[in-house]
Amino acid sequence: xxxxxxxxxxxxxxxxxxxxxxxxxxxxxxxxxxxxxxxxxxxxxxxxxxxxxxxxxxxxxxxxxxxxxxxxxxxxxxxxxxxxxxxxxxxxxxxxxxxxxxxxxxxxxxxxxxxxxxxxxxxxxxxxxxxxxxxxxxxxxxxxxxxxxxxxxxxxxxxxxxxxxxxxxxxxxxxxxxxxxxxxxxxxxxxxxxxxxxxxxxxxxxxxxxxxxxxxxxxxxxxxxxxxxxxxxxxxxxxxxxxxxxxxxxxxxxxxxxxxxxxxxxxxxxxxxxxxxxxxxxxxxxxxxxxxxxxxxxxxxxxxxxxxxxxxxxxxxxxxxxxxxxxxxxxxxxxxxxxxxxxxxxxxxxxxxxxxxxxxxxxxxxxxxxxxxxxxxxxxxxxxxxxxxxxxxxxxxxxxxxxxxxxxxxxxxxxxxxxxxxxxxxxxxxxx
Numbered sequence: 102x103x104x105x106x107x108x109x110x111x112x113x114x115x116x117x118x119x120x121x122x123x124x125x126x127x128x129x130x131x132x133x134x135x136x137x138x139x140x141x142x143x144x145x146x147x148x149x150x151x152x153x154x155x156x157x158x159x160x161x162x163x164x165x166x167x168x169x170x171x172x173x174x175x176x177x178x179x180x181x182x183x184x185x186x187x188x189x190x191x192x193x194x195x196x197x198x199x200x201x202x203x204x205x206x207x208x209x210x211x212x213x214x215x216x217x218x219x220x221x222x223x224x225x226x227x228x229x230x231x232x233x234x235x236x237x238x239x240x241x242x243x244x245x246x247x248x249x250x251x252x253x254x255x256x257x258x259x260x261x262x263x264x265x266x267x268x269x270x271x272x273x274x275x276x277x278x279x280x281x282x283x284x285x286x287x288x289x290x291x292x293x294x295x296x297x298x299x300x301x302x303x304x305x306x307x308x309x310x311x312x313x314x315x316x317x318x319x320x321x322x323x324x325x326x327x328x329x330x331x332x333x334x335x336x337x338x339x340x341x342x343x344x345x346x347x348x349x350x351x352x353x354x355x356x357x358x359x360x361x362x363x364x365x366x367x368x369x370x371x372x373x374x375x376x377x378x379x380x381x382x383x384x385x386x387x388x389x390x391x392x393x394x395x396x397x398x399x400x401x402x403x404x405x406x407x408x409x410x411x412x413x414x415x416x417x418x419x420x421x422x423x424x425x426x427x428x429x430x431x432x433x434x435x436x437x438x439x440x441x442x443x444x445x446x447x448x449x450x451x452x453x454x455x456x457x458x459x460x461x462x463x464x465x466x467x468x469x470x471x472x473x474x475x476x477x478x479x480x481x482x483x484x485x486x487x488x489x490x491x492x493x494x495x496x497x498x499x500x501x502x503x504x505x506x507x508x509x510x511x512x513x514x515x516x517x518x519x520x521x522x523x524x525x526x527x528x529x530x531x532x533x
Contacts, residue, residue: 133520138487138516140516141511141512141516142515145519146516152519152521152524154218155221160220160224161192167264167267192230194229198228198278199228200228200230201229201531202281202282203230204288206289210238219285235288236257236260237252237287241264250402257291259298266304280307281307281531285313286316290315290466292315293310311480311530312482314515317467318491320457321494323391323395326387326391328388395439396431396435404424470497479502482507482523486510487514489514
């Protein structure tokens with residue numbers, strides 16, 4: 102997340118790597134320079150190895166809101182008034198063009214950095230692009246979810262599908278030649294279920310669907326991420342917090358540079374300085390980010406559904422009410438806590454569900470294995486060193502997708518999405 106100095110040699114392999122099968126892409130031919138998966142996850146790709154993208158000023162784009170009025174049992178409290186309508190971003194070409202829906206990853210807003218990168222990549226290649234927030238983001242949970250308890254993937258996919266239909270209906274004059282779909286991380290898992298749903302509802306008839314770094318076993322992936330926050334980090338004790346340690350490092354880094362500049366190259370340059378984070382520190386940082394996301398899910402789901410687990414049911418929630426004390430309480434709830442206290446009870450009530458093992462099977466790629474195996478329009482791009490993968494996950498992908506799996510040797514979790522080899526491969530896939 103050291104540079105290869107022979108840039109010409111790297112450029113010479115770009116066209117090769119995107120067309121090889123998963124087993125053929127080795128470290129030397131791939132050319133991605135970051136061999137540490139934690140670093141790749143955090144830093145992504147060095148700026149000079151990224152694709153050229155259109156500037157914001159060159160993109161005809163706007164943010165929109167649509168009221169979905171999902172059928173549900175709960176009423177939103179007063180403080181959620183800004184997100185009663187679902188927000189999304191549409192980048193529109195001047196005439197007829199294919200349209201790609203992008204589903205964001207865990208907890209991510211539609212305008213966060215990765216959907217923005219993918220939007221620019223596809224828009225520059227001539228596509229209309231729609232960016233959607235993750236069903237695990239608080240804005241989607243309050244505006245577009247029927248149950249505001251994300252994690253049951255078929256329910257999340259159904260909510261996404263209705264959102265896509267609403268977006269299409271709001272732009273009747275948009276000239277679309279064909280529809281495509283992609284998602285990254287958790288959004289990739291949900292994209293597989295959305296695609297399967299479309300086989301029966303036929304609103305879009307997606308021509309191509311690309312899953313970027315999806316979790317295979319969802320429970321394995323979230324467990325891997327949850328454990329990272331428990332990493333033992335040297336220099337942290339009762340008097341020094343992890344965040345204080347990182348802040349001190351950043352302070353010394355900017356003092357050495359002589360100025361403060363925040364941009365895409367910051368983390369890469371920081372990791373090549375004397376203040377670079379250790380493996381343990383990077384692991385804890387990734388885990389902390391995920392803990393904030395899972396706590397936000399637990400907090401929002403509890404508050405919206407008035408379950409009383411974090412926010413007391415009788416507590417008056419108004420526009421100016423401070424929710425900080427309750428969010429602090431939510432931070433003590435990891436994903437296992439959310440799973441046990443909120444997700445499993447709802448699943449058992451709605452689906453007459455059984456064991457945890459059955460739930461894990463139903464919310465993971467296993468549940469759509471036959472569809473993935475037989476649908477030639479679906480492909481997966483993944484990384485062999487992705488921190489969300491567990492034992493047997495890559496074997497499942499190889500057996501299920503065969504040549505439609507592109508497996509890169511490096512990149513961590515989504516760290517190489519903005520590497521030119523990967524961006525070329527994405528565009529090549531959608532162009533057919």
